[in-house]
Each structure stands twice: as structure tokens, then as C-alpha cells.
Amino acid sequence: MNPDSRIWVTGMAWTTALGSALDPVWELLLDGASGIGDVVSPMPLRSTRAAVVPGVPQDAPASHRQHELTRTTLSEALADAGIEPDDPALVPVLGTSYGAHLDLAETASLSQWSAAAVRGAGLTAEPVTVTTACSAGSDAILTGLALLREGAAELCVCGGADVLTLGKRLGHSRLGTMSPVALRAFDTRHDGTVLGEGAAFLVLEPEERARARGARPHGILAGAASSNDAASAVAPDPSGANVVLAVERALRTARITPADVSVVNAHGSGTPVNDTVEARAYTHLFAESPTPPVVFATKGAFGHTLGATGAIEAVAVLQALATSTAPPVHGLREPIPQLGLPVAARQPMKVDQGYGISVTLGFGGFNTCLVLQGPGSTTP
Numbered sequence: 097m098n099p100d101s102r103i104w105v106t107g108m109a110w111t112t113a114l115g116s117a118l119d120p121v122w123e124l125l126l127d128g129a130s131g132i133g134d135v136v137s138p139m140p141l142r143s144t145r146a147a148v149v150p151g152v153p154q155d156a157p158a159s160h161r162q163h164e165l166t167r168t169t170l171s172e173a174l175a176d177a178g179i180e181p182d183d184p185a186l187v188p189v190l191g192t193s194y195g196a197h198l199d200l201a202e203t204a205s206l207s208q209w210s211a212a213a214v215r216g217a218g219l220t221a222e223p224v225t226v227t228t229a230c231s232a233g234s235d236a237i238l239t240g241l242a243l244l245r246e247g248a249a250e251l252c253v254c255g256g257a258d259v260l261t262l263g264k265r266l267g268h269s270r271l272g273t274m275s276p277v278a279l280r281a282f283d284t285r286h287d288g289t290v291l292g293e294g295a296a297f298l299v300l301e302p303e304e305r306a307r308a309r310g311a312r313p314h315g316i317l318a319g320a321a322s323s324n325d326a327a328s329a330v331a332p333d334p335s336g337a338n339v340v341l342a343v344e345r346a347l348r349t350a351r352i353t354p355a356d357v358s359v360v361n362a363h364g365s366g367t368p369v370n371d372t373v374e375a376r377a378y379t380h381l382f383a384e385s386p387t388p389p390v391v392f393a394t395k396g397a398f399g400h401t402l403g404a405t406g407a408i409e410a411v412a413v414l415q416a417l418a419t420s421t422a423p424p425v426h427g428l429r430e431p432i433p434q435l436g437l438p439v440a441a442r443q444p445m446k447v448d449q450g451y452g453i454s455v456t457l458g459f460g461g462f463n464t465c466l467v468l469q470g471p472g473s474t475t476p
Contacts, residue, residue, distance in 0.1 A: 102318070103244055104474060106311040107177025107253075107299030110411050111169045112398045113147035113292055118176075122415045125423035126444050130397045132279065132290050141265055143274040147292030147399025148260065158196035158261045159209070161293070166190065166213035166257040169295040173253055174217070177299035178311065181218035187249040188214045188223040189240045191232030191256035193403030193458070198263040213257075227403070229458030230363075231322070232256050233296065234406025234466055238320040240300050250305060255297030255407035264291060264402070271330060273367055279400070280427035281364030281393040282371050282435055289365045292399020296407035303474070315414045316469040318451060319350030325461030332370060332457055336377035339463050343381055343453060346465035350451065354382050357389045358450035359416050360437075361409045363457045364393025364425065365400055370457060375434035382437060390447055392416070392440040396426030406456040410466050413452040417470030420447050 110116065113131025114124045135146040135154065148154055152161055170188070174181055190210040197203040207225040214223045224243075226236045233256025240254035268274045268291060275288030300317055323342040325333040332339075347353060362374050382388045394412050395401075401408055416422050421444045428441040438445065454466045 101302040101304060102316050103241055103300050104303050104306045104311065104313040105298050105315050105317055105414060106301055106306050106313055107173045107179065108297065108314050108411050108414065109169050109172035109176055110294065110296035110408050111149055111165055112294045112408060113149060114397060115150065125394065125397055126421060128424050128426060130426045132399055141269040143276045143290065145275065145290045146260055147290060149293055158199060158259050161259045162196045162209050162257060163213055163216065165259065165293065165295040166209065167216040169257065170213065170253060170297050171217045173297035173299055179299060182220050183251065184220065185251040186219060187221055187243060187252045188219055189226065189236045189252055189254040190223050191226040191236035191403050192258050193227065193229050193232050196259055196261060199261045228462045229460050230402050231406055231456040231458035231462040231464040232403035233408065234410065234454065234456045234464040235322065237298060237317065237407060237410060237466055238322060238464060241317055241320050244300060244302060250302065252300045253297055254300060255295065256404040257295035258401055258403040259293040260291050275366060278427050279366040279396045281366045281396055281425055282375065282431050282439060283428045284430045284432055286366050286368055286371055289367055289395065289400045292401045294398055294401040294404045294408055296404060296411050298407065298410060313471055313474040315417060315471050316473050317466065318469050319346050319467035320465065321345030321349055322462065322464040324463065327461055330459050332373045332461065334373060336373045338461065339373060339377035339455065339457065340381055342463040342465045343455065346453065346467050350467040352451055355385045356451050357453055358448040359413065359422055359452040360389050360391045361413045361452065361454040362391055362393045363455055364395050366395060371432060372434055375432055379434065379436040387448065388437045390422045390440060390445050391435065391437050392422040393425050406454065406464060409454045410468065413454045413468045414470065416447050417452050417468065422447050
């Protein structure tokens with residue numbers, strides 16, 4: 097392919113605590129809905145709050161939930177794109193943060209779930225599997241973009257899936273990262289995250305290929321990049337310098353400047369440390385922008401879906417650009433003072449035409465930024 101070809105998003109699907117249909121879930125987000133509720137725990141934990149996918153029995157084995165979440169959402173993304181799962185050109189790139197494996201003593205490979213899921217969805221190619229903590233879904237999309245731009249693939253389906261297990265809840269409870277009340281990203285009352293489960297996948301292909309088959313695009317994946325704090329296994333670098341670095345690198349790959357960005361989907365985990373790091377980074381990045389971007393975050397609605405979060409939030413950015421609207425940050429009433437940008441609180445906010453970015457921060461210092469454009473940008 098032409099290395100300067102634009103990469104279209106020709107299919108996408110998500111499965112969330114608010115449902116799985118693209119537009120109805122988006123309307124619920126705009127209305128300020130949340131899928132977080134109380135869940136049963138077999139032992140005392142810091143929080144009994146979580147966001148689970150409706151209709152999926154929580155007493156089913158985590159490995160089964162991971163398989164079904166991945167298989168069904170992947171299939172829906174391909175159907176949305178009009179791509180047959182057995183297309184020989186199709187390369188799947190799947191991300192997760194352990195998936196169900198953390199609770200399985202016999203685990204020998206973190207790729208077992210992805211290989212089984214793509215076979216269950218009817219794909220013939222072996223998947224590329226990405227496991228980079230909470231940035232895995234974003235890194236799967238970044239990997240797909242690299243494969244396409246380097247000519248190593250001509251069609252990719254990329255994203256992430258993750259389920260909530262007792263081991264993950266125990267780990268986060270021990271770390272003290274979970275809120276016993278609610279996930280209130282960037283709010284002065286923020287006191288922790290709330291875990292959840294979900295999945296999202298995007299179909300990526302070069303513009304020429306997509307046009308030749310008459311594809312209907314959701315937008316463009318214009319760029320992506322990452323960085324690593326190299327500071328701690330679980331805590332971010334408090335300076336936010338490497339968040340800035342990831343975004344600046346991603347903007348360069350998209351050949352744009354901060355002034356071109358109209359909306360930011362923040363990681364917004366609700367922990368005081370992460371929220372403060374992000375707020376400082378964005379305030380620094382867009383300090384000179386004549387029209388600063390609108391910031392929003394979705395974890396107060398979907399929960400922190402771990403390895404799926406970056407893919408879910410990429411879909412949210414494309415929906416925000418398509419509708420020129422950012423949903424309110426659930427639970428946000430009084431923004432923290434470090435966030436010197438307009439933020440969607442209490443009600444939706446208008447989003448100008450331009451580019452959107454999605455930023456994820458993962459344990460281990462993984463920072464990833466995706467740069468996206470809406471469907472209006474696909475016109476000749």
C-alpha cells in the first residue's frame with residue numbers, strides 16, 4: 097500500500113455495561129447514565145461496586161465470559177464493516193490485561209484466549225496478541241496501524257476484551273485503588289476507580305481498499321504512539337512528562353499540532369494520582385491552543401474495563417466526532433483545579449470539527465495515544 101494512505105475505520109463494535117448497540121449506548125452516555133452497580137463478593141473487599149455486562153451470568157467461568165465477549169464483539173465489528181471473517185487478508189490484533197488468566201494457575205500462555213476467540217468467530221489467521229496492562233486495547237489498535245502502514249497487512253481487526261475476576265478485585269483492593277462509592281474522574285471528591293468488563297473492536301483498512309469495495313467509514317485512524325514512564329510497576333510518573341511525550345509523538349505521526357485537537361477522551365480512572373497526572377499533562381499540552389479541546393471520560397459509565405478500555409474509548413472518540421458532542425463525565429461536579437481545559441460536566445458539550453485523541457495509562461507506565469478523525473474527514 098501507499099505509505100501515505102489514510103487508514104479508515106470501516107467497522108466497529110463495543111460491548112459495555114450499558115449494552116452493545118453503538119448508537120443507543122452513545123445516547124445513554126449523553127444522558128449521563130452509568131452501568132456501575134453493586135456486585136456480590138465472596139470475601140471482604142474495599143469496594144463492592146463494579147460494572148458488568150448485562151445478560152452475561154457472573155457465575156459463569158471468567159474464561160467463558162472472556163471468550164464470548166471477544167468472539168461476539170469481534171464478529172459484530174466485522175459485520176458492521178461488511179467483512180467476512182474468513183477473508184484471507186484479515187489480520188486480528190487482540191489485547192487484554194490478563195483476561196481470565198490471572199485466576200488460572202495452569203496458564204501457560206496469555207495468547208490462548210485470543211487464538212480460541214478468533215477461531216470461534218470464524219477467522220482463519222492466527223492473532224497477534226498484545227498484553228500491556230490497561231493500555232492493551234489501544235496498543236492493539238496502534239499495532240494494527242503499524243502493520244498496515246508498513247505493508248505487513250492489508251486489513252486488520254483490532255481491539256481489546258477483558259473480564260472482572262476475583263483476583264483483579266483482590267489486587268486492586270490491596271493496592272487501595274478502588275472507590276467504595278463511585279468513579280468520579282477529575283472531580284475534587286475522587287477517591288478511586290471502579291472495575292468493569294467489556295470489549296471493543298475496530299476494523300482498519302487503507303482508504304483505497306475501502307473505497308474500492310464501497311465501505312462506509314466511521315472515521316480515520318490518523319496516528320498513534322506510546323511511551324513508558326519506567327518509574328513504577330503500579331504508579332505513574334507524577335510529572336506527567338511521559339503522557340505529554342506519548343501525545344506529542346502521536347500528533348507527529350498524524351502530522352498535526354495540539355491546536356488541531358478538538359476533543360480528548362482521557363483515561364480518567366478516578367484515582368487522585370492518575371487524574372492529577374493527566375490534568376497536568378493536558379493543561380501543559382494545550383496551553384497555547386487558541387481553542388482548547390473539550391475533555392471527557394467514560395469510566396464513570398463503563399467502569400475501568402482494564403485491557404478493553406482503550407478500544408472502547410477509541411469508539412467513544414469516533415462517536416463524539418460523528419455527533420459533534422462529548423458526553424458528560426459521570427459523577428463530575430467540581431473539576432480539580434489542575435485541569436485547565438473545558439470539561440464535560442453535568443451535561444454534554446459541543447465538539448468542534450477536527451481531531452480527537454484517546455489516551456490510556458496502564459500499570460507499568462504504559463502510555464498510549466490514538467489520533468482519530470470523524471466520518472466527515474473521509475470525503476475526497
